[in-house]
Amino acid sequence: MFPPLPARWVIIGNSGSGKSTLAERLGQTLQRPVYDLDLVHWHPDGRKRDEADAKARVAAIAASDAWIIEGVYGWLAEVALVRATRLIWLDIPWDECRAGLLARGLRRGMTPSDQSDLLAWALEYWTRATSSSFMGHERLYLAFTGERAHLRARGDVAAFVP
Numbered sequence: 001m002f003p004p005l006p007a008r009w010v011i012i013g014n015s016g017s018g019k020s021t022l023a024e025r026l027g028q029t030l031q032r033p034v035y036d037l038d039l040v041h042w043h044p045d046g047r048k049r050d051e052a053d054a055k056a057r058v059a060a061i062a063a064s065d066a067w068i069i070e071g072v073y074g075w076l077a078e079v080a081l082v083r084a085t086r087l088i089w090l091d092i093p094w095d096e097c098r099a100g101l102l103a104r105g106l107r108r109g110m111t112p113s114d115q116s117d118l119l120a121w122a123l124e125y126w127t128r129a130t131s132s133s134f135m136g137h138e139r140l141y142l143a144f145t146g147e148r149a150h151l152r153a154r155g156d157v158a159a160f161v162p
Helices: 019-030 037-041 051-062 074-081 094-107 112-126 134-143 154-160
Strands: 008-013 034-036 067-070 086-090 147-151
Touching: 008 019, 008 074, 008 134, 019 034, 019 067, 019 086, 019 154, 034 037, 037 051, 037 074, 051 067, 051 074, 074 134, 086 134, 094 112, 147 154
Parallel strands: 008 067, 008 086, 034 067, 086 147
Antiparallel strands: none
């Protein structure tokens, strides 16, 4: 008999690393609701949500029994990690993240110039010193005491969910 699957997952990684795709696949396989931290961090009109409000929204989601939360925002992921049973860090090389961002933009009818700010921000993932950077994600990963996986290649991510 297999042990029960973890009920509460957090997926972190750079923009374009494949967090949303993995979360959706896991959500379908495990029959868990999926929550995107972008939708918590930003209002529908593009304004940033108040930090306290965003954290309260994540805490309310995390209070439920089963979920998958994905996003780049380490300061929000940290709120969910208090109740998470598993953490997945997608540590994907820049060229693959960039390709993922450009492909997503094309699906949304955007040009590379439309995405210039996001591409520049994502490129700084390895040099920024914030909770939403390589350094911040590494800190969360190393501090997490539950089950965890550090996936460094698209093939590893694809093989993670059958």
